[in-house]
Amino acid sequence: EPEVTQTPSHQVTQMGQEVILRCVPISNHLYFYWYRQILGQKVEFLVSFYNNEISEKSEIFDDQFSVERPDGSNFTLKIRSTKLEDSAMYFCASSELGLAGPSNEQFFGPGTRLTVL
Amino acid sequence: RKEVEQDPGPFNVPEGATVAFNCTYSNSASQSFFWYRQDCRKEPKLLMSVYSSGNEDGRFTAQLNRASQYISLLIRDSKLSDSATYLCVVTHSGYSTLTFGKGTMLLVSP
Numbered sequence: 621e622p623e624v625t626q627t628p629s630h631q632v633t634q635m636g637q638e639v640i641l642r643c644v645p646i647s648n649h650l651y652f653y654w655y656r657q658i659l660g661q662k663v664e665f666l667v668s669f670y671n672n673e674i675s676e677k678s679e680i681f682d683d684q685f686s687v688e689r690p691d692g693s694n695f696t697l698k699i700r701s702t703k704l705e706d707s708a709m710y711f712c713a714s715s716e717l718g719l720a721g722p723s724n725e726q727f728f729g730p731g732t733r734l735t736v737l
Numbered sequence: 738r739k740e741v742e743q744d745p746g747p748f749n750v751p752e753g754a755t756v757a758f759n760c761t762y763s764n765s766a767s768q769s770f771f772w773y774r775q776d777c778r779k780e781p782k783l784l785m786s787v788y789s790s791g792n793e794d795g796r797f798t799a800q801l802n803r804a805s806q807y808i809s810l811l812i813r814d815s816k817l818s819d820s821a822t823y824l825c826v827v828t829h830s831g832y833s834t835l836t837f838g839k840g841t842m843l844l845v846s847p
Contacts, residue, residue: 651833663781663824663837676834711780715833722833724769728780 622646624729626712632735633702641697641732643712651722652695653713654687656680657731663711669695670722702736709733740764741838743825749844754815758841760808760825767836770801772810773824775840781824784810815845 625644633639645652654666667677669687686698695714699706710733713726743760750756758772770787785792787799787808798811808825825838 653834655835662839663775663835665834665836668834678834709778724771724786724828724833725783726833726835728782730780 624712624714624727626710626729626732628732629730630733630735632737635704635736636701639699639702639734641699641710641712641734643695643697643729644693645695645712645714646716646727647693649714649716649727651675651715651717651726652687652689653715653726654697655711655713655728656708657711658705658708666697699734702734704736707734707736740836741825741827743823743838744841745839746822747842747844749846750815751846752815752817754845755811755813756815756843757812758810758823758825758843760810760838762806762808762825762827762836764827764829764836765806766829767806767827769828770808771826771835772797772799772808773826773837775822775824777822781826781837784823812843815843817845817847819843820845 627642652669657663665678667681668675684700688696709731711731712729715722715726741762772784773781774784775781787801791800796813800809822840822842824840826835
């Protein structure tokens with residue numbers, strides 16, 4: 621069964637450093653998402669991406685964040701200068717084309733646990 | 738006001754019990770509704786979509802009341818493997834992004 625994969629599973633970094641979180645969505649999916657979940661908190665939407673551009677972003681997704689689809693398979697989230705409060709689990713998700721836009725079902729990757737020291 | 742609110746839990750039930758989860762959402766423009774399941778330190782996984790007419794999948798029954806902006810999930814004959822956090826999730830009209838509740842933890846004991 622196809623699945624979303626994410627690397628690394630755990631990333632430890634120093635405050636102020638740049639990190640890149642990587643995702644490989646399901647191959648025939650066209651819509652890509654990043655969510656985060658701070659320990660003990662709810663899952664929060666960061667950004668959605670379609671047709672090589674951001675289609676929606678939340679207020680969390682400020683200038684420190686960027687996304688990219690550098691090739692036909694990878695989807696990355698970059699945090700330029702990490703802060704302590706960026707420590708969280710970051711989930712990538714993808715969905716296929718539905719009848720009129722993205723399908724309702726999003727498939728989540730296993731997540732990358734980011735720890736900022 | 739929180740967009741999606743759920744019972745804080747945890748719910749501790751014995752095997753075989755019936756358990757109900759409640760959820761309310763604040764945005765009347767919410768369009769699609771789901772229950773996701775999240776195991777400890779794992780990713781959310783879709784359990785079932787929720788339709789206005791109500792829907793059932795085996796031991797799981799979901800209900801939606803748009804007038805009250807209320808969603809429910811009923812689990813019958815609980816199994817040990819049902820132990821997880823149950824997330825109420827909505828999307829808003831015109832957007833595909835998911836808005837999550839904080840989740841309700843279920844612990845099923847032998």
